[in-house]
Amino acid sequence: MDTTRNSVLEAWMTEHGYSSNGLAEAVNRAIEQLTGRPGGLDGSSVRAWKAGRVTWPKSAARKALEDVTGLPAIALGFVPRSRPPSTPDPQQEEPNMKRRTLVGSIAAAAAAAAAPGASPRRIGMSDVNRLNKRFAEIVASDHRHGGQLGIEQRAAALADEALNLQNAGNATQRVRSNLYASAAAFRSSAMWAAIDGRRYDVAKAHMREAQALAEMSGDQAIKFRIWSHAGTMYRHMGRPADAVAANDVARNLHITRRDPLFASLGLARQGAIHGAAQERTCTRRAFEQAQDAMLRADPADHRPVWMLAFYDQAELDSLALAAHSALGDYSTAEYHAHRCLSALRPHMVRSRAITTTRLAHAQLAQGAPDAATATAMKVPSEAATQHARVTRMLQEFGAALRATAPGSSIVQTWTEHTATWRTAA
Template sequence: MEMISGLDPTALGFVPRARPSAATPHQEPPLERRTLLTAAASTAAGAVAGAPRPAAASPYRVGMSDVARLHQRFTDIIASDHRHGGQAGIEQQATRLAAEALALQESGSASQRVRTNLYVSAASFMSSAMWAAIDGRRFGDARNHLRDAAQLAELSGDQAIKFRIWSHAGTMYRHLGRPAEAGAANDVARGMSLTRRDPLFASLGLARHAAIHASAGERNSTQRAFGQAQEAMGRAAGRGEVRPVWLLAFYDQAELDSLALSAYLALGDWATAEAHGHRCLAALRPHMLRSKAITTVRLARAQLEQGEPEAAVGTATQVAADAAAHHPRVAGMLTLFGRRLAETAPAGPHTTAWREFTALTPKGHAR
């Protein structure tokens, strides 16, 4: 009571004990003393109630509800990427959410299942940050995110997120013009047992490997890999597999055709590229706005290289102004399209029309 109230024992109503005389019999304390003791006890109890309390002895329990909240935020990141793509804001938000998932590991007690899922969430967010950096052509940042994402994925032990990270790494090295490293990274993804259990993962790994073959100029390997990817996609249909949201949100026949369009452009097979471009646009889901912009520019390039500047310019002008102005990858592709148009038809009316169009477009295509 002294420690709690800050009062000395006498102030609390206690009387120093005296050795009783043998001649004096023990007596009950007078009523006034008992009243004072009761009052002092009440004062001490009030002091305990009003004093600042130390941290609760029972730590916060991190549960699957916290994991579910993070999963919803990851779904939001995926949706934002498909609408806008490549934005530094998406990359930064995903990085912050990865840190939030890791902070939960330290905030309280949790089951092993919860801790594993928190690492999966952190790795998922870092893989999205990595992809946003790749799509935005911030390759130095993407390599840093690759390192962090791979470490978190190992802690999670989750094969699906490992596949995503190394498949993204393959795409990064392909865009950097390093097909050997791209193939090695994609082989890490394709070598996981997950691709033997689920043909949809196998199909994606094969399709991306086909694009890597094309960047190295390997036509036969490209055609063979795309054939295998198409066959695996056919086997994946109707299996009822439980698959991660990031895979279901984008990989389908349209994405396979998008990768084929990119690959055949790299090989200079313009007619085949155009055919895949039309198929992709016909099958794209409405939320795939970033993919639609990229596919449209690639289709315009395939038409231009076949000596059809009128059709090419008509296609290129269909790219959404927001994507043309704010998506670094789309903006760069449109700039290259304009240069190629000027090279192939420097004095043509369609080249003039394109220049006028880009000059009048807010935050023009040539950014």
């Protein structure tokens, strides 16, 4: 049998990021919503559509496909079996010619729809992908600079841009969900920048907006990120009960059961909260479980860019460093600091500054002011003067150094060094 590929359907699938199996699964779910029973399509069914072997799907599959795509079947390149009376006798036309005429008319209609003054343009996965590239830039900027008001403002503006796309044209439910997820991701980055800059009231406002967007998206990974950030925010605010409650929301999402790396991050942040609450046994148990979960995680699994950019063994040790410092177990804290610094990736500039400062605190608390001061002096001036969390930690280090070794030459060395920071700023 002479068949012609359904190039219109193929183009739509490429634009919206669907594989044959992925589209079959989406249509099966839509069939279940229509009929109460799951559909029986698989990747070979969709490949038959694309190859032109099936030119007009059965009614339930066709209606489900239209629900998934937001387009009538004929606009997806399918040819109805029955034709109106004015249609020429099929035997009088070459099959390939008929298909080319239909595809050409659909393409012309699509071009007309894109013209100014015509119907709204179609929003697709290419728009989502463009936003995701911008999100990767925001994540990279955060790891270099952290806590900056400019990062927060850019992330918030991009969240608004993602939402504006919802009203800029027509889109499938899948694309709309991805746009909400992008908006939630940007808003969660604005939230994190505000947390890192100790602007907690603003961070809470970003959190509420991010949570609403994440619910509309249905994206488990971004829900985890937002609630996990909330737990960290409350920990920094000295509210451990709220921190545990928020982090528990993240840890109870099913993504933590599906992916041990998410489970590991949730447990490590829980350990940091337990440390702040002076719960030694719970802290130790949480980090043991976090380490075990990390070892079980498959590096080949697909994960969002924000997770891949920061969570690894170095970050686990960084959280353990924070927890043991809060407990006053400074020798263990120093151990985790050295492990973290040896494993930090080059782009983690902000994390290196924070870890170096915490290491200096741990060394000073163990009675080594000279070594502690030498460590603290390794913090770059940019981080020391422009990152609110690092600035505060170094101010606390200076106060502790003066209390530990008043009038000593090392205090004078530190005072002169901090003066160069003020000059650089």
